[in-house]
Amino acid sequence: MTRVFWFLVASLGQGPNQKRLSQYCADPSIDVIILSFVHLFPQQASGYPGIDFGNQCWAETYAGPGYGGQNKPANNRLLKCPNLQRDLYTCWQTSTKKILLSLGDGTTAYQLTGAVDGENLAKQLWYMFGPRSAGFSVDGFDLNIEHPPTDGSAGYRALATKLRSLYATAPGTFYLTASPRCVVSDASMADALRATTFDMVFVQFYNTAQCSARRWADANRNYAPGGAFSAAGFTYDAWTSLLAGTYSRNARVYLGLPGSARAASPWFELTVRQAANLANAYYRRSNFGGVAIWEATYASENVASGKNFYQNLKAALNTASTNKRLSCVPR
Template structure:
């Protein structure tokens, strides 16, 4: 019995380290909000497939414009019709899912023309979506976990200042920051922001960019680009992929069997590997992609 007790004591530190490793975890991030046919936010989180959901998008801001949500087909923010999402957000968070608001997108009217505008937007986001207080919270009273930068247009400057300003609010309540750069490195708009080292998650869009995506059975460009991205100063890097061929007109779709057998074993060797990001919940629902890969992520 004595020798058994000693063995048990020796195993305890290993068990503790194992639990720590598991708690760090890897998972799937997904974008939700741009197709009314993708189901509700609560339904998305209740699948238990996703560790992160990005609500897409706050697509109007800067240049003197009033910030405006566009949640195509789900609700009308202009009539205060999206406040009901508050209960869905809480459902997600209670299930262990981090919910972020994504800025930008592929279509919209957004830019930052000065450091002052960056600071103003950070304050607006804190007051209306994060831990601050505002009477006009577009998504209701629920407190989001952070902000995602999906900046695909709107100039190249001041995104680093926005990241610093948002990060400053973490002294009051942690604000998670994520970024969705194109896979061509450095990203022409987000590089300065990513180089601040403030981003918790960088989910790189390895699609719609032929030079750094999967194509015709060849993973070389994809893996080569991944190996560059894991050198950026971010806590975790995710492989961003289309959940179906239709999700990326310019290519980059990786069949789930190829991802599992040829890609994941290589990218998971990095200590910065965080998981897989999917565009989007609608296409994932059509193609069952996350269900196919979740056991291997």
């Protein structure tokens, strides 16, 4: 992918009283939108993926074909989302934003069982949400697997590898991304990340204290752009080293931050200044991609100096791109 330093990524789908996708598509501060989540896989949702985008969908579901010879209508979870479908088309017509569909979340309800399950899910996602989809087409898929697999990661390895091979069958550019926790390496996703090429890695530098952005901010209260700083357990460079030995050595790494005190445990929240300092500190890393914010609704309600959190962070990234003091940041 083209190197762009100032990408701002926002996740959408789990905040209260969410605005419609079309409103975020109209905001020039955002470059990538991650729709969250596909939270159930066919084995758990009567043969179709289960989706949960909060108020963006209705209670009505599509009838699944069943799984493993059993059809359980009570497990149907592929919700109908007509407004979201319309907004996806509007985004495609009116903006250059990339829309990704995220798989997983923090629950333990989803699981793959073996490589065949993973390959079948990849094909199903591609035909339901890929370029041939009638009305619900996205630019790629994000893996946000937050609990350990029970099959030795065979399913997730096969899922990632099959998606990558399917991308090559269609014109255009499609993205495979991951949202691991900041611990190196994330036990739930390490094998999948080594299996094939990922384009972007949105590391969650929150919810895990020892490698969090909050710990970095507390250790670098007097940081000035271009100056030295203490890593203080922050694992950005460790993720770079891990990826260097994989197919994803050229992936862009993003600073995953909570959009407000409500988006994660309040302790992990950063002020705009703290988040900007962190971005400045790592901006000149050769694989730096930008900032990824969880979650768009919470971030839009977090206002300072007349701008919401993600607008302030996009402004900070744009400022960093012209700051000559950041040209020789020590590693």
